[in-house]
Structure formats: C-alpha cells, structure tokens
Amino acid sequence: MLFPMSRNPEEPVYNRIxxxxxxxxxxxxxxxxxxxxxxxxxxxxxxxEYSPSLVLAIRIAKSLNQEVSDLFSLSPFKKGK
Amino acid sequence: MLFPMSRNPEEPVYNRIxxxxxxxxxxxxxxxxxxxxxxxxxxxxxxxEYSPSLVLAIRIAKSLNQEVSDLFSLSPFKKGK
DNA sequence: GCCTAATGTTGCATTAATACTACATAGCAT
DNA sequence: ATGCTATGTAGTATTAATGCAACATTAGGC
Known part of the structure; x- marks a missing residue:
C-alpha cells in the first residue's frame, strides 16, 4: 500500500472533520x-491519509463554520471535544 | 513564465509573512x-507565487508566534494591520 | 571602491495532494 | 430480497508545492 504524507514524515496533521x-x-x-x-x-x-492544502483547509473550515485551528492541529485531539 | 496556483485559479491565499x-x-x-x-x-x-500546505502554514505561524488565521486569508489584508 | 547579506530570478527534479473511475461493503429502508 | 446511500479500497493521471542550485541585483558597512 502506497502512502503519502512522506515529505513531512513525522508531522501529520490531525483533524476533526x-x-x-x-x-x-x-x-x-x-x-x-x-x-x-x-x-x-x-x-x-x-x-x-494525507493533509490538505491551506486553501482547502480554510474552505473546509468555512463550510463547517469552524476555525482552522479548531479543526486542524499538529497534535492529536482529545476525544469528546 | 510558468505559473502555479492554477488548480484553484481564482482563490489565491494572501499572507502577512x-x-x-x-x-x-x-x-x-x-x-x-x-x-x-x-x-x-x-x-x-x-x-x-503559490500557497503553502497546511502543515507549512501551521509551522510558519508557530515560528512567527501568530495564529494561522492572522497570517493567512482568502481575502486580501488591509494594510497597516 | 570592495565585500557581504538579503533578496530576486530562472530552471529542473521530485512528490504529495487532488481528481476521477470502478468496485466492494455495510446499513437501512421498503 | 432489492434498492439506495454512505463509506471504504484500489488504481491511474495531473499538477502544485517544495527542494535545490546557479546567478543577478541591491543595500550597507568598511
């Protein structure tokens, strides 16, 4: 199985999409x-499986009425909220 | 002159880097x-000339002690601040 | 003047992000 | 059971984002 996100191998982006x-x-x-x-x-x-471009992240956040920083983070989200 | 950002031709990302x-x-x-x-x-x-990945945007914001949304925007920034 | 640092310009190579298609699977109706 | 919707999986193709190298330019300091 091929596997992207390898230009930043140890820095994935977590999200709450x-x-x-x-x-x-x-x-x-x-x-x-x-x-x-x-x-x-x-x-x-x-x-x-991969992390979005900034444009896409902004568009998704907007579509979900969320702030980019509430939706995406370099550190894992706590569950629940 | 070749010219990126054309997958989202009318949606550039402005920044205050x-x-x-x-x-x-x-x-x-x-x-x-x-x-x-x-x-x-x-x-x-x-x-x-092009817009960053989300990972890079977050890293840059962090390096500059700024919020991603204060540094990057889909609409142009007013000058001064 | 010369030297250096910061920035701009150009060009090329690599790859992750995205689009798209097709098919599988699971759930939930009716 | 049949159909539909949502989701997962797999594969291919395109291109923007990044790395990198070489050289030009500009501003400042000495």
Missing amino acids: EEARAALGLSRQDLADKAGVHYQTIGYLERE | EEARAALGLSRQDLADKAGVHYQTIGYLERE
Missing part, C-alpha cells in the same frame, strides 16, 4: 460540494 | 530554518 461534519448532519458528498472538492478527498482527509 | 517576519527581525533564511523548509520557499510564499 468527521465529527464536525456529523454534527451538521452532512454527508461527505455534501461537504465536498460546499468545499468544491471531490468527495473522495474528504474521505482521505478524515482517514488522515 | 513578510511583515510578521520583519517585525521579528528575521531573515528569510532564519524563518526557513525555524520552519524547517528551504529559504526560497519563504520567498515564493511572500511573493504569493
């Missing part, structure tokens, strides 16, 4: 449409 | 070292 999306009752396709990307791209991000 | 860096008295090389990238990369970003 799935939780925030579920909280709004959106499907991946819904979110992808709002953010203007392919729905598979949302899947890759939620599974943290 | 140069101002924030100058305010700390850092050279591009200094900032590049702190952020762990090539010094030319900082130049490209300051000239807004």
Whole structure:
C-alpha cells in the first residue's frame, strides 16, 4: 500500500472533520460540494491519509463554520471535544 | 513564465509573512530554518507565487508566534494591520 | 571602491495532494 | 430480497508545492 504524507514524515496533521461534519448532519458528498472538492478527498482527509492544502483547509473550515485551528492541529485531539 | 496556483485559479491565499517576519527581525533564511523548509520557499510564499500546505502554514505561524488565521486569508489584508 | 547579506530570478527534479473511475461493503429502508 | 446511500479500497493521471542550485541585483558597512 502506497502512502503519502512522506515529505513531512513525522508531522501529520490531525483533524476533526468527521465529527464536525456529523454534527451538521452532512454527508461527505455534501461537504465536498460546499468545499468544491471531490468527495473522495474528504474521505482521505478524515482517514488522515494525507493533509490538505491551506486553501482547502480554510474552505473546509468555512463550510463547517469552524476555525482552522479548531479543526486542524499538529497534535492529536482529545476525544469528546 | 510558468505559473502555479492554477488548480484553484481564482482563490489565491494572501499572507502577512513578510511583515510578521520583519517585525521579528528575521531573515528569510532564519524563518526557513525555524520552519524547517528551504529559504526560497519563504520567498515564493511572500511573493504569493503559490500557497503553502497546511502543515507549512501551521509551522510558519508557530515560528512567527501568530495564529494561522492572522497570517493567512482568502481575502486580501488591509494594510497597516 | 570592495565585500557581504538579503533578496530576486530562472530552471529542473521530485512528490504529495487532488481528481476521477470502478468496485466492494455495510446499513437501512421498503 | 432489492434498492439506495454512505463509506471504504484500489488504481491511474495531473499538477502544485517544495527542494535545490546557479546567478543577478541591491543595500550597507568598511
């Protein structure tokens, strides 16, 4: 299995896209449409198979009514919130 | 002249890296070292020739003691601050 | 003047991020 | 059971983001 995110091998980006999306009752396709990307791209991000571009991160945050720093972090999120 | 940022042709990312860096008295090389990238990369970003990955944006913001949203924006910054 | 540091410019190589297609699977209706 | 929706998995193709090297330019200090 090939495996991206290797230009920054030890610095993945964690995110809370799935939780925030579920909280709004959106499907991946819904979110992808709002953010203007392919729905598979949302899947890759939620599974943290790679980390987004800054433009995309901003668009997703906006689509989910969140701050970029609340959605994405270099350190893992605590569960619950 | 070839020209990136064309996958999102009408959505560039504006930034205040140069101002924030100058305010700390850092050279591009200094900032590049702190952020762990090539010094030319900082130049490209300051000239807004392309927009960074999210990881890099976070690292740069951290190196400059700024919030990502204070450094980068989809809409142009007012001058002065 | 010369030297150095900081920045700009150009060009090339590599790769991660993204788009897209196809198929599998699981759940939930009806 | 059949259908539909959401999601996962796998593969290919394109390109923007990054690294890097070489050289030009500009500003300051001596």
